[in-house]
Amino acid sequence: MSILLTKETRAIVQGVTGRIGSVQTKWMLEYGTNLVAGVTPGRGGEEVHGLPVYDDVYEAVEKHQANATVLFVPAPFTRDAVLEAIDAGIKLIVAVPEHVPVHDVLVMKKEAEKHGAWLLGPNTPGIISPGIGKLGIMPGNMFVEGKIGIISRSGTLSYEIAGLLNEAGYGQSSLVGVGGDPVVGTRMVKILREFEADPQTEAVVIVGEIGGTAEEEAAEFIKVMSKPVVGYIAGRTAPPGRRMGHAGAIISKEGQGTVESKAKALTAAGAPVANKPTEVVELLKERL
Amino acid sequence: MKLLEYQGKQLFEANGIKVPRGQVVASAEEARTAAEALGGNAVLKVQVPVGGRGKAGGIKLIDSADEAPLVAEKLLNMEIKGFSVEKLLVEEKMDIAKEIYLGLIVDTDTGNIVMLFSPEGGMDIEQVAEEKPEKVFRLVIDPTSPPPFYRLRPFIRQGGFSGKLLNELTQFAYNLLRLFLERDLLVGEINPLIVLRDGRVVAGDSKVEVDDNALFRHQFEVNFWEDSDELEKEAREIGVTYVKLDGNIGVIASGAGLGMGTMDLLEEVGLAPANFLETGGGITEELMYKATKLVCKNEKVSGLIINLYGGVNPIEKGAKGIVRAIKELNPAPPVVVKALGNKQEECWETLRSGGITVVNSVRTEAAVERLVELMATQKQ
Structure with missing residues (x-):
């Protein structure tokens, strides 16, 4: 599945x-x-x-x-x-x-x-279910069929995470790009629910970014999930008030939508947050 | 794009939102003329794209036009939160009876538009919101069915207003909402909305952000780009997003997340980005050529990291542009390119034969490490 x-x-x-x-x-x-x-x-x-x-x-x-x-x-x-x-x-x-x-x-x-x-989306790489197909623009060679679900706000970063997972021998069940814009069609937490219910998926990686509260909202559901979740959030060094790209990545006020606030919410919900992409793999290994 | 106060007010005025009398100036002499036109009783306000300028000393009152040049001179030499002051808004001094807050924002989580209104506006609105949340009223607006005028009146009445003033304030709320919807605003805020002792109501300040992506369908009364950074202006013409930062490592990435991830990894090894540049999905040879040149125009750049994925982007074409740009730069900073995805082999081949260091690991850290090595070698 x-x-x-x-x-x-x-x-x-x-x-x-x-x-x-x-x-x-x-x-x-x-x-x-x-x-x-x-x-x-x-x-x-x-x-x-x-x-x-x-x-x-x-x-x-x-x-x-x-x-x-x-x-x-x-x-x-x-x-x-x-x-x-x-x-x-x-x-x-x-x-x-x-x-x-x-x-x-x-x-x-x-x-x-x-x-x-x-x-x-919009501004999504799309969705890929290795072994079944892809609807979107992700390079197929970066993905392998397996048991990890990925939810991402960033296309490019999700390719990087998938590549690192492949090296460690972890393939993916599906990768879902929710889109990198300030407003997107689907909340992360809805995708998380699907992965929780999917028999093929054994763990989930959330690739987040600064801005908004999608990761914080996801954290609420992680508390009651049976599957392990690991996070990575980009933008620790982004200055407040500047929109980083056409993306939704903007820290509007000090202390809101920051890497720290998101990491705190996820960690408190039992989902450790990696400081860099390579750490995602290590954190997953400990939990599988 | 965030507008400066005076630009926002030009937009307000053209759309039925009353503003104080005033004029924008760029020199001490112009400030005198503008103050004279107001009878000498004026307020001078620095025009910077950040909040908190009042507390930073960027707003001064004068009683006669003769004071204007000296005060203006001082203000024009100020720097506020890293932004040097280029322009001042010279406005009539106002006899304030009451300060109100009125704002419209997009709730990015729910996809609704939210109107915020408080009878206790002014500099300390954030404190009011925290300590007296019952004094801040919220109207959730479904973007597919915005409210008519008559639905806004009871909303504004909650602030304790009635009669003529209630009507006037409702008109402001309605006009601001119309402007917000018609012109694709992301933020539209008036704080303070000022009630004068003579009963007039005017927008004392403006905070407006327009959606760059919606500019294709609007004709604005304001030239937004006039006051933006040269490199950022050029980036817009090329079709990339460029944010100038304080460090010395140029960063180019094919996505916003990857760009920020790269910046974070630079920090891990004690390096700081000179910029954030994101290409989005529009890479061509020409775009990469111009983007590489653009980043290196910043004289502080002493190293360049380029991080690309070929999903929608033809990285093999981008590679040609990078090679061409680096060849033309003299001296060129040390460059590392990490590129993976569709047609990666062709991309690597082009770069290598152009003398550029390629990292073909999926680990961005590997590219950062390689750049550190190259920079150390060059120093010797």
């Missing part, structure tokens, strides 16, 4: 004909992902890497019983593309684009919640 992206997933690619969309579609297919169609308005009837292209999500869902989507549309169009997918009944939505306006994300998030859809 894995979470969210499973053997039952039938995914479409929104923005399949674009420069990034078409390359990533090729790589997702090569990785073995069950992609069933692509969507680009105005390009219906074409084919991309053997996938039929439709003009809208509704037709792709109707003809292929698609239940998941990964988006590679330009940031200004992401809101409407996500809302269309929600309206068409899709329950797993992976919004890869970065630079999506925050107010657009607010609307996407509310609509996804109202319809019970999982919205990962």
Whole structure:
């Protein structure tokens, strides 16, 4: 088993004909992902890497019983593309684009919640379940099938953690990128619940960043979890008040959303926090 | 992008939110002219993108225009929390009857917009929030169905207002909310919102942050970039995020998390970053060429660490840009590139044949260690 992206997933690619969309579609297919169609308005009837292209999500869902989507549309169009997918009944939505306006994300998030859809992102590397497939942009060569679940706010850092786990002989059940923006579709704690319930997953690594309170909220659930959880949080040396990238990584006030406040909450909940990525592996070893 | 007070007030004024009479100036002489226009009775406020300037001595009152040049001179030579003062806002002195707090923020956890209102505004609002939380009122706004004017009135009434003043304050709240929604603001705060003895109400200060990612759909009345750092301005043109820091190691990473993780690991070995530069998913040869050049424009940079993952990014193309930039730099600082992911072998080959040190371990520490070695060798 894995979470969210499973053997039952039938995914479409929104923005399949674009420069990034078409390359990533090729790589997702090569990785073995069950992609069933692509969507680009105005390009219906074409084919991309053997996938039929439709003009809208509704037709792709109707003809292929698609239940998941990964988006590679330009940031200004992401809101409407996500809302269309929600309206068409899709329950797993992976919004890869970065630079999506925050107010657009607010609307996407509310609509996804109202319809019970999982919205990962925006600004997410996506989700990968090694051995099953990937919906997103992570390099497949950085992941191996196994028993560790990873939840991450940062794409690049999660690749690093996965690589370190591989070296130590720990593969992954699923890696879920929640997205690096200030507001994202899904709270970390919801993913944590899925990993707790997943029989393949034996332990979870949380890759966090400064800003917000997602890690603190996750800590509340960790207290009642049966599986071990280890954390790593980037941004100890980031100055307060400066937005580190387009990311949500910002310490708005002294003492809030800092590495210290997050580490304190996680540690108190029984999830030790590594000072650097390599320590994640050591902390996991002690608990497995 | 955080706006300076005067920029925020320009935005307020253009959107029906009343502000005091005043003018922004950049020299002592301009300050005199501006003070004269206000009849000499004025307040001079430094324009810096950080809070706490009042407590740092950045706000001065004057009684005549003759005082203006000397006071302005002193203020323009100040540095507040690392920001040198470039501009002053010269405003009318106000006869204050009451200070109120009004603000709008995004609750990043729930995805709601929250309006905050307190009849006890002013410098100590944070203390009020802590000691008298019952004096701070919160209105949770679902971004998909913002409230009409009439729903804001009972909210503001909780502060103990009625009649004409209640109407006036509700108008401020409504106009601020409209501005916030229409212009994609991330923060919109008025503290203090001032009730004058003559009954007028004006925004005494402004704290506004606009969403850079939403600029494509707006025409703003304000030139935000006017006062930002040169390198940060250039970075925006290249399409990367650059934050200037105090140390001497240039940092380039293909993601925000990786960038911060790299900075944290530098600190572990006693090094400090000269900057944070994140490329996002838009790497091309040209982008990496310009980003490398940009980071090295900071004269303090005596070492450079580049940390990339090829997921969405073509690192093999980025490598060409790095090689080209380093070749053109004279002298070039010691450089270490760690790059993994799709087409990593091609990327390494390009870098190595360009004479650049490659680390192909997944451990960023290994790259940091290698950089320390290179820097030590160069010193000898």
